[in-house]
Amino acid sequence: MGVTKPPILVCRAIAQETIERLEQHFDVRSNQGDEPWSREQFIAALQGREGLFATGGERIDAQLLQACPQLRIVANMSVGFNNFDIPAMNAHRVLGTNAPGVLTETTADFGFALLLAAARRVTEGERYLREGHWTRWEYGMLQGADVHGTTLGILGMGRIGQAIARRGRLGFGMNVIYHNRSRLAADVELETGATYVGKDELLKQADHLVLVLPYSASSHHAIGAAELALMKPSAVLVNIARGGIVDDAALAAALRNKRIAAAGLDVYEGEPAVHPGLLAVSNIVLAPHIGSATASTRIAMANLAADNLVGFFHGAGPKTPVNPEVLNAVAA
Secondary structure, eight states, X not given: OOOOOOEEEEXXXXXXXXXXHHHTTSEEEEOTTOOOOOHHHHHHHHTTOSEEXXXXXXXXXXXXXXXXXXXXXXXXXXXXXXXXXXXXXXXXXXXEEXXXXXXXXXXXXXXXXXXXXXXXXXXXXHHHHHTTOOOSOOTTTTOXXXXXXXXXXXXXXXXXXXXXXXXXXXXXXXXXXXXXXXXXXXXXXXXXXXXXXXXXXXXXXXXXXXXXXXXXXXXXXXXXXXXXXXXXXXXXEEEOSOXXXXXXXXXXXXXXXXXXXXXXXXXXXXXXXXXXHHHHOSSEEEOOSOTTOSHHHHHHHHHHHHHHHHHHHTSSOOXXXXXXXXXXXXXX
C-alpha cells in the first residue's frame, strides 16, 4: 500500500509546472480555472486540507481556522503576509510562511519604473498623444522633474528598500536618505549609500519618496494629509508596499490640489477597487499590483511557497516561517 499524500489546496491559478511539482508530494486540490470563490466557497474548498498554497490575498483569521480544523500550514507566495492573523494562527497552531528575497530585484525595478514614469509624466504623455492632442513641438509641453542627481527618500529599508537605494545611488547619482523602524548597520548604510533621517526630515527633503514598508496596524495611513503637507510641492510619491499605508483619499486631494507634483501607485486601499479620486486626476501613474510580475520571478515565488510546503510535511522544515514559535508544535 502506498503512502498517503498530505492533502493541500491551491486556491488560485498558478504555473502548471508548480502544480505538477506539488502533485509529486501532495494530494492537490487546485483552482486552476481561477474561479472567483466567495469566502464561503473558499472555506468549503479548504475542508479536509492540511496545507494551503496562498497568493497573499486570502484572509487567514480565527473564523477560517475554526472552520478548517485540519489546516496546519499556509504558504504565501508573496513576501507580504498581512493576510495572516498571526495571534489566531498561533492559537490554532497553524504555521505561516512567506516568499521573501526572490522578488526583491524585480520589485525594485518596478518601483523605479513608476518613479520615472511619474516624474517624467510618461502616462500623461501617452494619453496626450493617443487622444490626438500632439500636433507640434512646444517648449513647455509636459515638462516633468529630473530624477538624476536629486534626493531619493525611502520609507522602509528592508531588502527592497535597499535595492531601491542602490539603483538610485549607482544608476542615477541620487542623494539617498531613509527612515526605518530601526537604523541599518553602518556597513549596510555604506553599501547602499543611504543616510538615516527622521520621518519628518525624510518627507521635507525628498524630491522622490518611495514607500517600501510592511503593512501593519502601526503603519496604517503612515502617509496621510499631514505627511503630504510636509512634502515639497515638486515631490513625487511612489507606493510599491501595501495598500493602506497611504490614505488614498488624502493623496487624491493632494494631487488634485497640486500639493505634490505626481504619484505612482501599484497598491491601493481595498484593492482591486481604486479610490475614484485617484482615477480622476491625471498626475498619477496607476498599475494593478504587478510589482513582481515577471515570469521568472513569479515562478521563483511559487517555488519557494512549494519548498515551504514540502519542507514542512517531509521533514526538512520550511525555509521562511513567519511565526516560527509554533513550528515545533504544528510539526509534531
